[in-house]
Amino acid sequence: MILSKTCNYAIRALLYVATRKSDNFVPVREISQKLDLSFHFLSKIHLILIQHHLTTSSRGVKGGVSLARPAEDITIYDIIEAVDGNAMFQNCVLGLENCSDDHPCPLHHSWSEYRLNLKKIFQEVTLADLAEKINNEQVRLSNITEILD
Amino acid sequence: MILSKTCNYAIRALLYVATRKSDNFVPVREISQKLDLSFHFLSKIHLILIQHHLTTSSRGVKGGVSLARPAEDITIYDIIEAVDGNAMFQNCVLGLENCSDDHPCPLHHSWSEYRLNLKKIFQEVTLADLAEKINNEQVRLSNITEILD
DNA sequence: GTAATTAAAGATAAAAGAGTCTTAAATCAA
């Protein structure tokens, strides 16, 4: 898989929050139940997201997490970078070193172009874009049938 | 990383064998020394490659491994498929299910195109292509400086 | 202030990936 499970869950969780589109905080417990993911594991993932300023949180009654900025301003790339880092968008696909545009191997040209393209794909899609599709039921967030009710 | 370490090592090992271009078997020990990789770990990786008919092997004095077909006929994709499988070229990047061309989410179009493209990149480059570049010293197989002597 | 609620933090555990080690089997050379 291109993305780690942690990253997958992070994206799904934020998508869920984005579809709720209330200004209130969304409890992690609610997210974990709707997405059928481990509550504690999700909590940990949210710490990462908070540290990277993708979300804010509040404790106590009525607490939970919420997006730090409008869903329109959070790209999938932002989430991937926060969780998995950006090595994927920079490293040689074969794990080789000492390669450059000056001394390209047969893979270099296509790979460097591809790598850039991958980044662009993720940067071009925001949480808002995906959330809209989810609300239109053209895509779903979890493998269980009942998800958003 | 896109590819597993095991897969990286497998590619490097086969590239080394390809650059040797002798009809003799190449001992795994030699490969591991030249590439500065664990002998036993490489041995294990070679079992996979042999099982997938990418290499053949011979025990005993003069034994070792060799490519099962000409280097021109082994693509990087063949190696990746053998070691890491092909999930990467088929699965949804977000780990979601129940998606199709009929109900695409905003990522779907670019991703499915990208996924196909990735496969193509790997399928278009053979061991022979890369081995030639290595022999021309335009790329190297290991991070240690002395490698092919 | 008290109780209920919820995230924060960190210890622990299970699973997967990466790497090591030992023994067995095959092959070759003398």
Next chain:
DNA sequence: TTGATTTAAGACTCTTTTATCTTTAATTAC
């Protein structure tokens, strides 16, 4: 045939990732 060499096979260990559990701290409602 014997000994050296080299892969085959499998047990084992270490590390990282994934997941669980427990305790603490903050917030709200009353």
